[in-house]
Amino acid sequence: MKQRTKMAISRAFVELLQSRTIDKITVKDIAEKCDINRQTFYYHFADIYELMEWTINYNLEKYISEKDFNGLNWKEELWSLIEFLRMQRKLLINAYDAKNRIYYEQFVREQIAPIVKIKVYDCEEIEDVPEDKIEFVENVYTRVLTNLFFDWLEDGMPDESKIHLEDYFTLIEGSLSTALQNFQIK
């Protein structure tokens, strides 16, 4: 029951986001659209930003549960992530403002970091590298792609090639082993 109301609120919100930006949407608009009281909205969410976070997380979970991730390599996983983000294009662009940039960053990093981690731990050179240095390397590669995502977002999320994901792969393949080697304790 609770989840159903949440979903109805979230759907109304996504619909409103198709035609205007988040700062032009009020709780009253959302409540009217899904035919609930304002207090029912607040029973489920503190504000529109919390609703936005819930919506993005919910959609991601749904996407993951519907798509078969088994046997994908790290590149395919990243491609899937970008594909998901692009599917949410309208929502992500219209909901984006200075207030929730931090949330976007956190969200995207949380998705990218585990994939990068797998890639890093696949390298033989990781032997003899102290843990804090491994963490540092992971962090740098995660941040690079996170920032590429923001460039892409601010450009209006045109087609996938514009996020330079293939270039990013080339960069990692060409530099990761060397970087780890240089951090090894000799």
Place this chain on the structure above:
Amino acid sequence: MNSVSSKVVQFGLGKALNYIEKDPEKNLLNLMDWVDRLAGTQENSFPVQRAAFRRVINNPDDNMYKLIMRVLKETDTNVMKKVFQNFFLNAAIVSWPRQEELRKKYNCNIPWAILLDPTSACNLHCTGCWAAEYGNRLNLSFDDIDSIITQGKELGIYMYIYTGGEPLVRKKDIIALCRKHNDCIFLTFTNSTLIDDEFADQMLEVGNLIPAISVEGFEEATDGRRGKGVFEKVQKSMHLLKERHLPFGISCCYTSQNLQSISSDEYFDQMIEWGADFVWYFHYMPVGNDAVPELMPTPEQREYMYHKIREVRATKPIFAMDFQNDGEYVGGCIAGGRRYFHINANGDCDPCVFIHYSNTNIHENTLLEVLQSPIFQAYHDGQPFNDNHLQPCPMLENPQKLREMVKKTGAHSTDMQSPESADHLCDKCEQYAKNWAPSAQKLWKASK
């Protein structure tokens, strides 16, 4: 305060709070350093209170130290952080300068907390309680309360206390308001019988709602007055809270009849075992046409209470307060908006939860208009009503003061059931006030 640096300090505080859960003994001092930085050095930043707190956390033998450690260890970490942020920082340190500024600007009281009745309805029907007799149920709507809080935050008020009726009759709206105003701290008086698993989970989720449960004694006394099985229900609710590491307190009204039993060591130990963090004692007030003045404690009983509460604060890991006898810590009467005022379910704005005379209603007036209204202004100009803070109240210990104020300001009775004149009310207190005065003077002298 510079907003950038205050953001930096808030960030530091957040970090310090994260350490608290790991090693409270060591990191509490660390946290206090951040609080001091946030508070700054102005005189209105509670330097005396902060210094007193620092003395306590530097002294592991102090009873208050043991209480603080107990609370830190037994409370859910997220709730702890929320309460610390909203109660200690937002409601006290951060908003105090704003309140002071407005007090000067408008020359009226600006409170620290607002008490409000979301509803006059109650699910129990206890002997002697007016809520049981209400046929017509009055409610403040979600939008009414939302507006009060929104206006309140403009004035620097971050603490909201629900009374009633039974506030949790409206538990869905209460949770919605906790979520919407998640920078505020909410406290609710409650008989607790409507706290179930779902509601307790929601309390844990929002983290800014603390119940003060009314229990006045053991099973026989409780069930006798409130109905069979109520005591067991209350114990069950407290268990649900304790299970989730949610903080809560207990509220008791002491009368000439129950005083012995609810101030016994046995009862204090019982409350600690239940898991209560604090207990608030209220002196019985002979308010209303049906009041029973014989229930007012005798001077000997009140004097006993005075010593007992101080003894408990020095020896037991529960924070005990007695509003009628603790005036010395807050400069006497705190009503009339000086630190708080009361809005009933009809929207009438009373200076005090016990004093039902008003010139204003929240449906017609803004909060600021309420605070500037005649009866509130009379409180503002008259406080403190007595230099002896053991005689703080303009009704109970200084009945002539309330008579005068009500006459002068033309405030009307807001009692919806049976309107009572100020003279009728104050007549009941004359003898009490005379009897108490010598004891008050003796105790006051001894405490100096």
